[in-house]
Each structure stands twice: as C-alpha cells, then as structure tokens.
Amino acid sequence: xxxFEIPASRLTEPLQLVLRATATRDLVPALTGILIxxxxxxxxxxxxxxxxxxxxxxxAKVTSPGRALIPARSLAxxxxxIPPASLVEVKAVDGKATMRFGKSRFDxxxxxxxxxxxxxxxxxxxxxxxTLKAAALRHVLxxxxxxxxxxxxxxxxxxxxxxxxxxDGHLEVCASDNFRLAWAQTTTEAVGLNAEVxxxxxxxxxxxxxxxxxxxxxxxxxxxxFFRSGSVQGFCQRVxxxxxxxxxxxxxxxxxxxxxxVADVIQAGERASLATDVRSPxxxxxxxxxxxxxSAESAEMGSAYxxxxxxxxxxxxxxxxxPKFLIDALKNAGAEAVDIGFNGPLSxxxxxxxxxxxxxxxxxxxxxxx
Numbered sequence: 001x002x003x004f005e006i007p008a009s010r011l012t013e014p015l016q017l018v019l020r021a022t023a024t025r026d027l028v029p030a031l032t033g034i035l036i037x038x039x040x041x042x043x044x045x046x047x048x049x050x051x052x053x054x055x056x057x058x059x060a061k062v063t064s065p066g067r068a069l070i071p072a073r074s075l076a077x078x079x080x081x082i083p084p085a086s087l088v089e090v091k092a093v094d095g096k097a098t099m100r101f102g103k104s105r106f107d108x109x110x111x112x113x114x115x116x117x118x119x120x121x122x123x124x125x126x127x128x129x130x131t132l133k134a135a136a137l138r139h140v141l142x143x144x145x146x147x148x149x150x151x152x153x154x155x156x157x158x159x160x161x162x163x164x165x166x167x168d169g170h171l172e173v174c175a176s177d178n179f180r181l182a183w184a185q186t187t188t189e190a191v192g193l194n195a196e197v198x199x200x201x202x203x204x205x206x207x208x209x210x211x212x213x214x215x216x217x218x219x220x221x222x223x224x225x226f227f228r229s230g231s232v233q234g235f236c237q238r239v240x241x242x243x244x245x246x247x248x249x250x251x252x253x254x255x256x257x258x259x260x261x262v263a264d265v266i267q268a269g270e271r272a273s274l275a276t277d278v279r280s281p282x283x284x285x286x287x288x289x290x291x292x293x294x295s296a297e298s299a300e301m302g303s304a305y306x307x308x309x310x311x312x313x314x315x316x317x318x319x320x321x322x323p324k325f326l327i328d329a330l331k332n333a334g335a336e337a338v339d340i341g342f343n344g345p346l347s348x349x350x351x352x353x354x355x356x357x358x359x360x361x362x363x364x365x366x367x368x369x370x
Contacts, residue, residue, distance in 0.1 A: 002066035002092040004038045006058070008101065009084040014045050014056040015076040017232070020206045021047035021054040022072040030115035034072045036092075039065040046119060047072060052203035053119050054210055055233045068092035069113040078106055121233040122219050122226030129219030130190035132171070134211040134229060140173045141208055143184035143360045146328045148201035149177035157241030160198040163225070165218075167194040175201060176244045180325045181348075182332065183246045184360035190218065198243050199225050199236040207234050249348060249363055254341030256314035258287050259354055261337050262330050265294070268306040269330075272296040273323040275304040282367055283323045287342075288316035296323070319345045319366045329362040 015034065023031035035046040041062050046055045070092070078099065082088060086101040097108045122129075141161070149158035154177065164172040172185040197220060207227055216229040227234045272283045277298040284295045292310035297303040319342060330338065335353030342349050348363040 001064050002036065002038055002068045002097075003064035003090070004043060004060045004062045005087060005089050006043070006060040007084075008079065008082040008086045008088050010058055010060070011088060012079045012082070012084070014043075014058050015072075015079050017056055017210050018045045018047040018054050019072050019076045020210060021049060021052045021234070023049040028115075030069060030111055030113075030117070032072055033069040033111040033116070034075055035067060035069050035113065035116050036090075037067040038062045048117070048119055050117075051200045051237045052206055053121065053235045054207070055119070055121055057231045064091075066092070067113055068097055069111040069116055070097050070108055071111065074108055078108070119235075120224065121228075121235055122221065122224065129217045129226065129228075130165070130188075130193040131215045131217050132188040132190045134208065134213055134216045136171065136186050136188050137208045137211070137216065140171060140184040140186050140360075141205060143332055143334065144173050144175040144182035145201055145205055146175075146332050147177060147180050147182035147362070148175040155241070156239055157198060157243055159200055159202075160239040160243070161201045161204055162196065162198050162243045163204070164196045165190055165193040167192055174243070174246050176246070178244070179322070179365050180329065181244065181246055181249065181363040182329070182360070183362075186359065193218075195220055197225055198239045198241065200239060203236040207236055210234065246363070250350060250361070251341070251343055251347075254314070254343055254350065256287060256312065256317045256342040258292055258310050258312040258340050258342075259337060260292065260308060260310040260340065262333055262335060264308050264310075266327055266330050268294045268308055269323050269327045272304040272306065273327075275301045276323060277301070280367075281323055282320045283326070284318060284320050285326075286316075286318045287312045288318075314342075317342045317345065319349065320368070321349075321364060321366055325364050329364050333362070334360070 037044040089100045162174040169191040224235045275296040295305040337354040351362040
C-alpha cells in the first residue's frame with residue numbers, strides 16, 4: 001500500500017520531467033510507468049526506457065510508506081489538469097491508484113511494480129565524477145544534436161553523440177549521420193577528467209533539458225553516463241562502436257571559400273527546395289565569375305534560380321547538396337555570417353562562423369549531380 005498527500009503545484013513538474021524518460025511503446029509494459037516510492041515524507045519518482053533514466057525527489061506528507069507503478073502518460077496528463085492550489089491525496093492498493101482533490105476522484109490501474117527493473121543512478125560513481133555547468137552542456141549540444149542520425153535503422157553508433165572530456169577542462173561533442181557532421185567545444189570546470197563516451201542523442205538531449213540551471217555532477221561507468229543536479233538524478237546508456245573521427249575529415253586548406261549571410265542562404269535554400277525532386281532533393285551552389293548562386297530543377301516541380309550576395313575566393317565550384325542538410329547546418333551555426341570551404345564537388349564542405357573562434361563547425365557532404 002502507498003498513501004501520501006501533496007499540493008498539485010509540487011507534483012506536476014516532477015511528473016512531467018520524469019515522463020521524458022519513460023517508454024512510449026509497451027514492448028516492456030513496466031517501462032511505460034512511473035515508479036513512485038514514498039517514505040520519510042519524501043517521494044521518489046523514477047522513469048526509464050533503458051537508454052535514459054530520470055529520478056526526482058520531492059517533499060510530501062507520506063501517510064503510508066510504499067511504492068506503486070502507475071501508467072506514466074495517464075498520471076502526468078491528469079496531474080497537469082489539476083488546479084495548482086489543490087491538495088492531492090494519492091492512495092495505491094490492490095492494483096488501483098486513486099487520486100482525490102476537492103470533490104473529484106480518479107482511479108488509475110497500476111502496473112506490476114515487481115516487473116520494474118533495478119535502476120542504477122550511479123550513487124557509487126558520483127564521488128569520482130566532475131562538476132560542470134548545465135548551461136555549458138546545453139550550449140554545445142545545441143550546436144550538434146541536429147546532425148545525429150534519426151532513423152532507427154541507422155548504425156547504432158550514429159544515433160549517438162560523442163562526448164569527450166579532456167583533462168584540461170575542455171568538453172567536446174560531435175554528431176554525425178555519415179552525410180553531415182557537427183562538432184563543438186567549450187571550457188568547463190571539469191579539470192582532470194579524461195574520457196570519451198558515445199550516448200544516444202535523444203537520451204542525452206532529454207537529460208540535459210531536464211537538469212536545473214545549476215552545477216551538474218557527471219560520472220562515468222563502463223555502461224552509463226551519470227548526472228546529478230539538485231533533486232534530479234539521471235543516466236544515459238553508452239553506445240558501443242567506432243565513431244567517425246572528425247579530425248580526419250577537416251582539411252587544413254580549401255580550394256574555394258565563400259562568405260555569406262546565413263539568412264540569405266537559408267531563405268534561398270528553402271525557396272529552391274520547392275523545385276526539387278521529392279525523392280532525391282538537391283540544390284546546386286555555384287561560385288564563379290558571375291558570383292554565387294543557388295538553383296534547383298526537377299521535371300515535376302519546375303526550376304528555381306537565385307543570386308546570393310556573397311564574397312568568394314579561389315577556384316570556381318559547382319556543387320550539389322541535399323537542401324535540408326545545408327539549411328540545418330546554417331540554422332545551427334549561431335552566427336549571422338559563415339565561411340564555407342570547398343575542395344571540389346565531391347568533398348565535404350566546411351561551414352564555420354565568420355570571424356568566430358574555432359569552437360564549432362559543421363561538415364556537409366555533397367551529393368552526385370543527377
């Protein structure tokens with residue numbers, strides 16, 4: 001049996017946070033639930049889908065210590081619709097969880113809590129970890145997450161983000177789906193930690209979103225990357241495999257360099273993409289005596305051509321890109337202008353913010369002209 005009372009305003013946010021880690025498909029029914037454990041006037045809310053785990057502690061008046069596994073989405077959606085000023089009484093017994101507030105009552109079926117996996121949040125590893133700012137993690141991840149593979153049939157390693165901790169305090173992150181790559185780095189307080197891990201992009205993104213704007217403790221084990229900040233604990237499962245080495249893909253010199261305003265190319269690219277073949281979209285970027293242009297053409301959708309205000313130097317170039325990949329890289333450049341370097345029509349193009357430090361860049365592979 002489980003029984004506790006808590007203001008709705010104190011329950012809603014923790015449930016929404018833990019919901020992010022629960023499974024959305026019922027291949028393992030227990031993972032679609034939130035595990036609530038109550039004792040000593042404190043609740044522990046846990047959710048996991050194996051790739052990601054989140055646990056949050058919150059104060060409550062516990063009238064009967066115990067635990068219950070309640071369907072996550074139903075519980076979180078119901079809590080979100082309870083007036084914040086209401087006092088909520090929750091009681092779980094005999095396969096049913098009852099929520100009362102005011103003159104209202106809701107009954108939810110519970111899941112079998114003995115089916116819930118034992119979840120390790122790295123309590124033994126935290127002493128070996130390092131502390132850094134949650135804002136630093138959010139900043140670098142915001143530069144690269146878009147480049148991770150999105151399809152479940154992709155190589156598992158490409159669904160991940162490589163996170164490299166250097167002993168001098170530098171943190172590097174890198175994502176690639178084999179058609180594009182994004183890399184970023186920042187300086188942190190985690191001096192002395194020297195490690196490299198790959199974790200699922202979705203799991204890491206959700207984890208970092210869930211952390212409060214405080215210091216976060218990061219620790220590693222052979223299988224997981226652990227996080228702890230305030231009342232939030234979490235882990236991301238590591239992915240095994242050989243991640244692409246961006247250092248081998250970046251050239252020291254480029255035959256052609258163009259400098260463009262990000263907004264100009266994004267807008268021209270979005271318009272040109274309307275004239276591309278839906279099955280194999282491509283836009284043509286040209287730099288030559290007539291300046292810089294972007295064009296597209298397909299039998300079904302017609303054609304588009306635009307001159308782009310730009311400066312360029314080096315050899316003339318004509319190169320085809322998937323418009324989405326080019327636009328994504330520009331949208332995540334974090335700058336008004338970028339330099340794009342080319343080594344012919346078949347080598348990856350490098351995008352780097354004009355005049356910015358060498359703390360992030362993107363590579364986009366061209367596609368063969370149809």
